[in-house]
Amino acid sequence: MFILVNLKAYSVDPVEIAEAAASVEGGTTDARIAIAPQSPALAAVAETGVETWGQHVSGVEPGSHTGSTLATAVVNAGATGTLLNHSECRLTLDEIDRAIDTARQAGLESLVCANTPSQIVAVTALGPDAVAVEPPELIGSGIPVSQADPEIVTDAVAAAAGVDPDVPVLCGAGISDGEDVAAARELGAEGVLLASGVAKADDPAAVLRDLVSF
Amino acid sequence: MFILVNLKAYSVDPVEIAEAAASVEGGTTDARIAIAPQSPALAAVAETGVETWGQHVSGVEPGSHTGSTLATAVVNAGATGTLLNHSECRLTLDEIDRAIDTARQAGLESLVCANTPSQIVAVTALGPDAVAVEPPELIGSGIPVSQADPEIVTDAVAAAAGVDPDVPVLCGAGISDGEDVAAARELGAEGVLLASGVAKADDPAAVLRDLVSF
Amino acid sequence: MFILVNLKAYSVDPVEIAEAAASVEGGTTDARIAIAPQSPALAAVAETGVETWGQHVSGVEPGSHTGSTLATAVVNAGATGTLLNHSECRLTLDEIDRAIDTARQAGLESLVCANTPSQIVAVTALGPDAVAVEPPELIGSGIPVSQADPEIVTDAVAAAAGVDPDVPVLCGAGISDGEDVAAARELGAEGVLLASGVAKADDPAAVLRDLVSF
Amino acid sequence: MFILVNLKAYSVDPVEIAEAAASVEGGTTDARIAIAPQSPALAAVAETGVETWGQHVSGVEPGSHTGSTLATAVVNAGATGTLLNHSECRLTLDEIDRAIDTARQAGLESLVCANTPSQIVAVTALGPDAVAVEPPELIGSGIPVSQADPEIVTDAVAAAAGVDPDVPVLCGAGISDGEDVAAARELGAEGVLLASGVAKADDPAAVLRDLVSF
Numbered sequence: 001m002f003i004l005v006n007l008k009a010y011s012v013d014p015v016e017i018a019e020a021a022a023s024v025e026g027g028t029t030d031a032r033i034a035i036a037p038q039s040p041a042l043a044a045v046a047e048t049g050v051e052t053w054g055q056h057v058s059g060v061e062p063g064s065h066t067g068s069t070l071a072t073a074v075v076n077a078g079a080t081g082t083l084l085n086h087s088e089c090r091l092t093l094d095e096i097d098r099a100i101d102t103a104r105q106a107g108l109e110s111l112v113c114a115n116t117p118s119q120i121v122a123v124t125a126l127g128p129d130a131v132a133v134e135p136p137e138l139i140g141s142g143i144p145v146s147q148a149d150p151e152i153v154t155d156a157v158a159a160a161a162g163v164d165p166d167v168p169v170l171c172g173a174g175i176s177d178g179e180d181v182a183a184a185r186e187l188g189a190e191g192v193l194l195a196s197g198v199a200k201a202d203d204p205a206a207v208l209r210d211l212v213s214f
Numbered sequence: 215m216f217i218l219v220n221l222k223a224y225s226v227d228p229v230e231i232a233e234a235a236a237s238v239e240g241g242t243t244d245a246r247i248a249i250a251p252q253s254p255a256l257a258a259v260a261e262t263g264v265e266t267w268g269q270h271v272s273g274v275e276p277g278s279h280t281g282s283t284l285a286t287a288v289v290n291a292g293a294t295g296t297l298l299n300h301s302e303c304r305l306t307l308d309e310i311d312r313a314i315d316t317a318r319q320a321g322l323e324s325l326v327c328a329n330t331p332s333q334i335v336a337v338t339a340l341g342p343d344a345v346a347v348e349p350p351e352l353i354g355s356g357i358p359v360s361q362a363d364p365e366i367v368t369d370a371v372a373a374a375a376g377v378d379p380d381v382p383v384l385c386g387a388g389i390s391d392g393e394d395v396a397a398a399r400e401l402g403a404e405g406v407l408l409a410s411g412v413a414k415a416d417d418p419a420a421v422l423r424d425l426v427s428f
Numbered sequence: 429m430f431i432l433v434n435l436k437a438y439s440v441d442p443v444e445i446a447e448a449a450a451s452v453e454g455g456t457t458d459a460r461i462a463i464a465p466q467s468p469a470l471a472a473v474a475e476t477g478v479e480t481w482g483q484h485v486s487g488v489e490p491g492s493h494t495g496s497t498l499a500t501a502v503v504n505a506g507a508t509g510t511l512l513n514h515s516e517c518r519l520t521l522d523e524i525d526r527a528i529d530t531a532r533q534a535g536l537e538s539l540v541c542a543n544t545p546s547q548i549v550a551v552t553a554l555g556p557d558a559v560a561v562e563p564p565e566l567i568g569s570g571i572p573v574s575q576a577d578p579e580i581v582t583d584a585v586a587a588a589a590g591v592d593p594d595v596p597v598l599c600g601a602g603i604s605d606g607e608d609v610a611a612a613r614e615l616g617a618e619g620v621l622l623a624s625g626v627a628k629a630d631d632p633a634a635v636l637r638d639l640v641s642f
Numbered sequence: 643m644f645i646l647v648n649l650k651a652y653s654v655d656p657v658e659i660a661e662a663a664a665s666v667e668g669g670t671t672d673a674r675i676a677i678a679p680q681s682p683a684l685a686a687v688a689e690t691g692v693e694t695w696g697q698h699v700s701g702v703e704p705g706s707h708t709g710s711t712l713a714t715a716v717v718n719a720g721a722t723g724t725l726l727n728h729s730e731c732r733l734t735l736d737e738i739d740r741a742i743d744t745a746r747q748a749g750l751e752s753l754v755c756a757n758t759p760s761q762i763v764a765v766t767a768l769g770p771d772a773v774a775v776e777p778p779e780l781i782g783s784g785i786p787v788s789q790a791d792p793e794i795v796t797d798a799v800a801a802a803a804g805v806d807p808d809v810p811v812l813c814g815a816g817i818s819d820g821e822d823v824a825a826a827r828e829l830g831a832e833g834v835l836l837a838s839g840v841a842k843a844d845d846p847a848a849v850l851r852d853l854v855s856f
Contacts, residue, residue, distance in 0.1 A: 006280060008277070008278050008279060008280050009272070009274065009276050009277055009278070009279040009280075009282045009284050009287075010276060010277065010278075011276040011286070037287075038253075038282070038283055038284065038287040039252075039253040039254045039283055039287075040253045040254070040256045040257065040268075040283060040287040040288050040290065040291035040293075041257075041287055041290065041291065042254045043254065043255075043257045043258060043291075044257060044291075054254075055280045055281045056280065056281030058223070060223065062223050062224060062225040063222070063223055063224065064222050064223070064224075064302060064353075064354060064409070064410075065222055065223040065302055066220060066222050066223075066269045066270065066297065066300040066301075066302035066303045067269045067270030067297075067300060067302065067303030068223045068252070068303075069252055069253055069254060069283075070223050070252060072225070073223075073251075073252040073253075073254040073255055074254050076254065076255065076258075077254035077255065077257075077258075079254075083280065083281075085734075085735065086280040086281065087280075087736075088278060088279055088280040088281065089280045089281030089282075090734035090735070090736055090737075091734060091735070092727075092732035092733060092734055092735075093727065093732070093733070093734075093735050093738065093756065093761055093764055093765065094729075094732055094757055094761070095732075096735065097757070097758070097760070097761055114735065115736055115739070116739070118739070118767050118768055118769065119735055119736070119739060119767075119768070121763075121764075121767035121805070122735055122763075122764035122765065122767045122768060123735065123764065125760050125761075125763035125764045125767065126760055126761070126764060127760065139278075140278060163763070195278070196278075299520075299521065301522075304520035304521070304522055304523075305520060305521070306513075306518035306519060306520055306521075307513065307518070307519070307520075307521050307524065307542065307547055307550055307551065308515075308518055308543055308547070309518075310521065311543075311544070311546070311547055328521065329522055329525070330525070332525070332553050332554055332555065333521055333522070333525055333553075333554070335549075335550075335553035335591070336521055336549075336550035336551065336553045336554060337521065337550065339546050339547075339549035339550045339553065340546055340547070340550060341546065377549070434708060436705070436706050436707060436708050437700075437702065437704050437705055437706070437707040437708075437710045437712050437715075438704060438705065438706075439704040439714070465715075466681075466710070466711055466712065466715040467680075467681040467682045467711055467715075468681045468682070468684045468685065468696075468711060468715040468716050468718065468719035468721075469685075469715055469718065469719065470682045471682065471683075471685045471686060471719075472685060472718075472719075482682075483708045483709045484708065484709030486651070488651065490651050490652060490653040491650070491651060491652065492650050492651070492652075492730060492781075492782060492837070492838075493650055493651040493730055494648060494650050494651075494697045494698065494725065494728040494729075494730035494731045495697045495698030495725075495728060495730065495731030496651045496680070496731075497680055497681055497682060497711075498651050498680065500653070501651075501679075501680040501681075501682040501683055502682050504682065504683065505682035505683065505685075505686075507682075511708065511709075514708040514709065515708075516706060516707055516708035516709065517708045517709030517710075567706075568706060623706070624706075
């Protein structure tokens with residue numbers, strides 16, 4: 001089960017959360033935890049030893065692109081994967097396609113977000129390493145998608161499998177504890193995406209321990 | 215004289231160029247050199263001891279913004295300044311305004327790019343620490359703006375002074391050697407912006423030494 | 429006093445509102461009323477005889493730009509002016525600059541929106557025919573800017589005059605009746621921008637008659 | 643065979659071309675010709691009696707969206723279809739999804755563009771009325787896609803059929819005469835998208851007659 005913690009642009013210390021996550025890893029479960037900080041913090045997060053992900057990479061080729069973050073730069077900072085097309089960072093279809101390609105060439109795992117089962121078909125067709133379904137209306141709601149709309153998860157799992165049965169599906173929105181993780185797994189998800197539930201917790205390590213206790 | 219080297223998304227090793235720049239600094243001139251890498255490389259560049267700049271920061275408040283790079287994150291990685299509104303990373307007027315503010319609050323110097331003297335008036339009115347005039351048609355042309363269009367520099371200097379005489383004006387586009395820097399200074403510029411001239415040079419340190427020899 | 433009614437993307441019949449506006453015009457006041465519908469409705473609105481404005485035009489040159497609306501196309505449909513940089517349609521500084529130029533070349537009046545007095549300086553420096561200050565937090569609030577924040581209007585008027593005393597300043601946000609228009613005029617505004625107050629009124633003609641009765 | 647002529651933002655008289663197209667229609671072939679002008683010209687083009695298409699519609703719900711063109715406004719101007727996601731007007735995956743839905747609700751046919759067979763799978767999964775494959779490197783090249791890269795057309799046809807065999811596939815880029823149309827049909831395309839070949843022709847009616855003579 002893959003637990004991906006998106007630190008967004010929260011006012012938090014990414015290294016502190018990364019160290020909390022690093023302390024939780026190595027348990028007896030099959031859980032895999034990764035932390036996705038803002039890009040200037042990738043190197044510092046990677047130095048803690050935790051699995052480190054980008055929140056976004058551009059799909060442009062190297063060249064005259066001021067202000068872009070390329071997959072190679074993210075890899076050089078120590079990251080091993082990247083989110084793409086998060087609902088707060090929507091890309092055009094063509095950008096998603098190119099970003100998946102440049103991520104692969106750079107040796108970076110890609111996880112593409114989408115809102116609905118038909119969008120999951122669409123992004124799976126572009127050949128990412130994984131996809132995630134996140135109904136935007138549930139993001140930050142505190143209501144786990146596995147409870148509010150369990151069918152969207154099972155439908156997304158079926159939708160991805162129809163295109164490529166080897167592409168794992170994660171789910172996001174409203175996940176906050178180990179029960180939600182277990183429910184997501186029941187529905188066929190191979191991981192969860194969360195953000196404030198860990199990032200804004202008083203004790204992120206405790207929350208992470210609970211999340212992997214499913 | 216401020217020499218700002220924008221590494222854009224070039225396939226180069228930012229640390230190598232940063233070390234070259236660090237070796238040039240400390241000379242007898244009044245030159246100040248800064249390196250602006252992609253954001254995942256900010257920390258590694260800052261560790262060389264060279265002055266480190268962002269290529270862009272978002273003006274949003276901390277919060278749920280996946281894929282954004284905030285001024286605070288850039289500062290935490292060791293940077294002390296940031297470009298804004300580069301011709302390859304255009305912002306809305308309102309974003310420029312907010313990004314200048316969030317940069318200031320984070321203790322980050324801001325340098326806002328513009329194409330023409332009237333745009334220089336516009337961006338100077340928003341209160342940045344510095345502005346730069348870069349005619350887009352000359353970027354990467356190899357023809358220094360001080361030669362191709364010297365009046366745009368003197369007009370930009372006059373334009374900024376009309377709004378706030380304390381805001382220094384840099385110029386960019388086509389700068390490649392110490393003579394270009396000297397010419398820019400003659401026209402009233404207090405610095406230059408360059409990119410491929412240093413980043414893609416066989417010997418960046420030699421180019422930088424020439425640039426500061428004006 | 430210029431009364432510009434922005435129909436946004438409301439579910440309303442633009443021709444019905446245009447006819448209401450046309451019936452109000454020709455009164456004894458100095459009021460000038462214009463209607464800004466979605467671009468496919470420009471021709472139908474212009475046919476009512478009311479002054480017709482675009483909500484936006486692109487600043488690109490004629491050519492391969494699918495989905496853009498150019499100033500020439502807006503003029504050919506019968507419009508005589510256009511909004512630019514509305515808070516719901518933010519443009520980069522460079523786009524504002526180019527759109528003002530292409531509007532002028534096409535014989536289209538331009539009115540550029542901004543949030544604050546310093547942004548009013550910025551947009552006035554680009555040479556539009558008029559500018560408008562609209563604090564975004566008041567848009568659709570029902571509280572007139574002349575009441576909620578009268579200084580932003582007087583400051584905007586002073587800011588524009590500092591750059592070019594011939595550029596009239598309009599104000600927007602929260603305007604709903606003739607008293608608000610009179611208050612805006614007192615503060616130095618030469619017009620008002622409104623939207624739902626007219627567009628969603630049961631009797632738009634009655635609201636417009638009240639607006640011009642100041 | 644569907645011939646869709648995209649007038650882009652060319653400096654041409656859309657009504658003149660629409661009249662040329664209207665004069666060609668009604669022949670003995672099964673060809674169907676539509677003209678897609680800039681949105682302010684939709685009503686004037688529709689008045690010629692030719693089938694009229696939008697170049698783009700926004701997928702937002704009616705409301706406070708200044709500068710947007712909604713499907714309902716395009717229908718009210720007399721159009722019956724719309725392009726979406728043209729390579730010059732790229733949309734996010736979520737915008738494509740919503741724009742297809744709002745077009746359908748408004749009774750507007752949707753035709754979604756894509757660059758590659760895998761992107762054709764992606765957009766077909768979102769349920770449009772038709773899709774079009776246009777390799778961007780061939781747009782405006784004068785080399786018909788059916789000659790430069792015939793496999794991309796047959797692959798796109800197969801890709802769409804794999805998702806929904808009822809969704810017709812058009813092809814674009816480099817089409818200029820009846821032979822190109824015939825070649826496209828041979829490859830399985832049910833229509834072609836063209837632009838400058840008709841819009842910038844000395845005699846658009848002659849070109850259109852040739853196009854439908856396949």
